Amino acid sequence: MNVSRSSPDWRSRSGHAAAGLVLCVALACGGESEVELADSLLLNGRVYTFTWDDPAPDGTPAANAPFDAGGWHPDAEAVAIRDGRIVFVGGNAEAQAYRGGGTQVYDVGGSTVLPGLVDSHVHIAGLGANLERLDLTGVTEEEQAVELAAAAAEELPAGEWIVGWGWDEGAWANRYPDNRLLSERVPDHPVILKGLHSFAVWGNRLAFERAGITAETEAPTGGEIVKDRNGVPTGILLNNATDLLEAALPPLTQERLESRVLAGLQAMAAAGYVAVHEAGADAALIQTFENLEREARLPLRVYAMLQGSDEPLLREWLERGPDRDIESMLVTRSVKAFHDGALGSRGAQMLDDYSDMPGHRGVGGAEYGFDWELIARTMEAGFQVCIHAIGDAGNRRTLDFIESVYQAHPEARNYRHRIEHAQIVHPSDFARFAALDLVASMEPPHAVEDKTWAEDRVGPQRIKGAYAWRTMRQTGVPLTFNSDLPGSDHDVFYGLHAAVTRRDKDLQPEGGWYPEQTVTPEEAVRAYTVWAARSAFMEDETGVLAAGKWADITVMDIDPLVAGSTEPGGLLNGSITLTIVGGRVIYPEAY
Template identity: 40%
Template structure:
C-alpha cells in the first residue's frame, strides 16, 4: 500500500530506542507508516503521494507545549500587546492610539506589561491610563496574568471604591489614603473582570483560531490548554466539528480560586474527540506569581519584608478539590510557584492519593519555580510530573533572585535537580506570558541565557538541560503528561503522524542559533498545517 506523504533527505530524530535516527519518514492516513533510509521510503510512494525533500532539515516528534493559554493568546493577538514595553509612557501612548479608533462603549484591553522593565520597577497607578482614555474602561493584564491594571473608568464601571474589601486570595493595591491605585493582584482581578461585557461564541472561536494558527507556525502540534471554562470547551468542540482545529488540544478545566469544580468534574471525560480534542484534567492554583509577589513562600520575600505571598486557594480547599477531581477520574494539575506553595501542593496530593487510590493519576505541578531539594525528593515516589517552562528562567532571571535571595535562589527553575531525581519534565511556555515558540524554550533549556546570550555561561548553569533532555521534555515528557505516550512523542510505525520540521539540525549548530533555526513544516495527523513559504 502506498503512502500519502513521504519526507526524505532529512535528519530524523525519532525518540525511538529501536531506531534513534533515520533519513526519511512515510505517512499513511494519520499515522506513521515507516521510518528508514531514503531508498526504503521512496519505494512506498505512489502517483498521488506528496513528496517533501527536506534538504537536510531536522524532523522531530511533533513538539508539544504542555502549558499555555490558547484563548488568552488569541485575545491578546486581537488586542494590545505590551510585551517588552519599556516605560509607562509608551503604554499610555498605545492606549491613547487605541482609544481613537474603538467604537463607543468598547473596552481597551491588553496584556504583557511588566513593571520590572520600567525605571523604579514599581507597580503603576491608574493615572496614566485615565489620562490616555478618560472616557472608556481600560484593563491591562500583567505579563504573568497574576495582576491587572485599570483606569478610573474601569473601576467606576466595576463599582470598586475605597470601601471595596480585599477578596480572599487577592490584593487591591491602595495609596496612602486607602484609595485603589488601579492594580489588582490575583483573585482581586475578578472585581473588575466581571464588569467586562461577555464575549460571544464567535469571538471566542475567532480567538482560538487566531491563536492556533500562530502556534502551528511555531512548530507546535499539540497544546495543553491550562484552564478552560465551559464556554471555551463548547467553542473548541464546534471548531472540531467544523474541521477547524489544526492542532491537538489537551484541556484542563478552570478550577482556580472561587470557581466551583463540582459541576465541571461531573461532566464526562472525553479523549481524542474528532482526532483532536481531549478533556480529562483540572487546573488548580495554590498561589500567585513571583513577579507580582503573590507566590507563597515559607519566609518573607527578600525585597518585601512582611510579605510571604497570597493563597489563591487555601490549602485545605486545595486538598478537597484534588481528592474530588481524582475520585471523578480527572488528572489534577496545580499551579505552584513558591516553595511553601509547592510543599503544600505535594502535601495535598499525598493525602488525596492515599484517600482515593486512583489508577494511574499522573498528578502534575505546573511551574515548580522555586523548590527545595527536600521537596524534589518527594515528587517521584508520588508519581508527580513537573510541568515546567524553560523560558520562564531566562525571562525572570533579571529579578527573580531579588525576590528570594541567593540561598533560596539555588532552587529557581531547578531542572537539573528534577531530572536527576528521575522525575519527568513536560515542557511548555505558559504563552502568552512567554513567547509561544518552542525553539526559544529549547534555547533557554540548554543555555539558561536570554536571546542576547546573556549571561556568559548561563544563569545558574548547573541547572541546564542537555539538548536531548530538552527535546524529550517537549515530546515524550509532554506526551506522557497527557496520557499519550503510546501515540505521540516518537516517530515510529503506528504512532500519530505528528511531526515538526526544523530548518536546521539543532545538534549541528551553535546553541545561540537555535531560536532562529526556523520551522519549515508542522504536520498533525498526517496533514500539513503550516508550511514556510
C-alpha cells in the same frame, strides 16, 4: 516570532512514479509481503526518530543514541505516511518502495525532521485575544504605555474599552504606575492594561468608575487594591483583585471566543506545534473546543484541562468521567487548579518571608480558592490533576495534598498528576515529586525572564531550588516543557535556547543564569515531544517517529541537537518549515 513561511520550491509532487497501487517487497523476516503505498513521503531529511533510550539523569545520551565523539547524527532520512500514521521510517532508497502515483512527496532538502512538538501548558484563547489587543510586551516605561493607549483611543469612539496587555508586573513591582497620567491622556475611554502574567491590572479613572471600584471597595481574599495614603485606589489591582476590573469588560460572545481560539491554534501550527495542553478551560472554552472538534475544525490536537475553579463544570465532568479516547482531536481527562499566586507579584506562597518584603509570605491553599475536597474528588474519579504551585510552601502543600489523596485512594496514583511550574522547591521536596510519581511541568522561558528579580524575592539560598530542571532530572522526576503562553513567547527556538543555555534572547548573562540547571539539547527536545506526550498519556501513539505511530511531525530548518551542542546561540535563528498532524499538513497553509 522566528517563524517564516517556507519557499515552495523545495517541494515536489510526484505525478507518475510506480505503477499500480500495491508493491511487493521482500521483508527482512523472509517471504513476500504487500506494501501499501504511502499517502505522503518526506525525503532527504535529517530525521531524528527519538526511538532510542532516555538519557541518563546527568544528560549523558543512552548507549543506543545516534551520538558519538563527533556529536549527534540523524538516524533516518525519510518518513512514509498512510491513513494518518507513519508506515515507514528509514533511508531514502528504501522509502521509494512506498512511492506511488498518488503519493505526495515532500523533499525537505536537508531540514530536520522531529516528532511533533507539544506545548504542554498554554492559555490558547489568551493568545488569540492578544492578537486583538494593544500590545505592551517589551514596554519598560509608564509614559510609553500611556502613549500607546492614547494612540489606540484616537482610533476608537469615546466610551469604548481599550484593552492592553503585556507590561511586566514582575519587573515593575517596585514602582507600579498609577492612574494619573493614564487618566489625563485618556480621559474618555475606559482603559484596562493587563500584566504579562495576569497577576496585575492597571486601569484609568473611567475604568475604575465603570467597575465601581472606590475607596470603600474591599479587596477579595488573595487580592489587593493598591491605595494611596488617603485610601484612594491608585489604579493598580493585584492577584485575585484583578477580577474586579476585568468583570466590567463587556461579555465575550461564543463567536468571538471561537475566533480567538482558532487564531491561537493557527499561530501554534505556524510555530511547529502538533498539540497543545490547555491549562484551564472553563465551560465556555470546553464548549468551543467541543464545537470545533465536532465540525472537524481543530487544526491540531488539544488536551484540555478543566478549569478547577469552574465548579459546575467539574461537577458535570465528575458525572461524565474522564474522556480517555485519545484518537479524537480533543481529549478531556485532566483538571487544572491553582494552589498559589505568582512570584513576581509576591503572591507565591513561601515557607519563609520574601527576602525583599519582610513579614510577607504570599498566599495559597483555601485562601487562594484551592478547593481541596473537590479536587480530591476528581482524582478519586480518575482525572489527572495539574496543580499550579510556584512558591516553596505552595509546592510543599501541594505535595502534602497529593500524598493525602493517595493514602485515602491508592488508585489515584496511576494518573500522572502534574505540578505546573514547580518553580521554587525546597531541597528536601524534590525527591517527593518522584516518590509520588508526579510530572514537573516547567517553562524554560520563565527562568530567563524572571532572572533579574527572582533572586531579590527569595534570596541566594532558595534560588538554588528555583527553575531547577537539572535537579528534577537528577532526582528522577519526569519533565515536560512549555511556554505558559501568552505569558511567555511560545517560539520553541526561544524555549530550547533558554533550556540549554539559561540565557535570554540578548544572550544574557554570559555563561547562563545558574547554568548548572541547564538541560542538554536532547533533553530539551524530549521535554517538548516524547516527554510532553507522556504527560498526556499519549506516548504509545506519538512522541517518536516509528511505524505505527501517529504521523505528527515537525520539520525545521536547523538541527537543534547539533546547534544546541555546538553553537547554542544559533538556536534562536531557527524556523519552522512544515507542521504535520495525523498526516495532514497544517502549516504552511498552502498545502
